[in-house]
Amino acid sequence: MKTILTFVAVALTAVLVQASPTATADANSKADKKTKDPAVVKAKLEKRFGKVDADKDGFVTKDEFKVTKFAKKNEAKAEKRFARWDKDRDGKLSKEEWTNRPAGKGKGGKGKTPV
Numbered sequence: 001m002k003t004i005l006t007f008v009a010v011a012l013t014a015v016l017v018q019a020s021p022t023a024t025a026d027a028n029s030k031a032d033k034k035t036k037d038p039a040v041v042k043a044k045l046e047k048r049f050g051k052v053d054a055d056k057d058g059f060v061t062k063d064e065f066k067v068t069k070f071a072k073k074n075e076a077k078a079e080k081r082f083a084r085w086d087k088d089r090d091g092k093l094s095k096e097e098w099t100n101r102p103a104g105k106g107k108g109g110k111g112k113t114p115v
Contacts, residue, residue, distance in 0.1 A: 045099045059092040 035041065052060050052068060062082055065071055071078035085093055085101045 042099055045101075046095065049095050049098045059094055060098060061092045065093070 049060065050056075052064055054064050054067075065078065065082050066075070068078070070081075082093070085097055087097055088094075
């Protein structure tokens with residue numbers, strides 16, 4: 001009898017978790033993070049650009065770039081990355097340079113470039 005009650009409780013819990021709006025939202029959020037759709041990727045890059053561009057002048061300066069998580073973890077790599085992304089060598093990244101940046105190895109070498 002205890003085995004049947006335990007089985008029913010586990011099954012009911014599984015059904016409730018799958019029906020939960022939070023579980024669905026979490027699943028959608030994870031799927032969005034893994035998307036390769038260029039429009040979604042560009043929108044995410046533009047959103048991140050807006051967060052990093054602290055003074056909202058339309059450019060990310062070296063000083064603004066240095067406060068990102070990536071730059072705080074590895075300043076030397078951040079300097080190289082900034083230089084690689086700064087195509088016109090003006091010392092700041094435009095939104096176009098930010099969104100059209102070259103893909104790096106990222107986590108696991110999957111072509112992601114986090115910042």
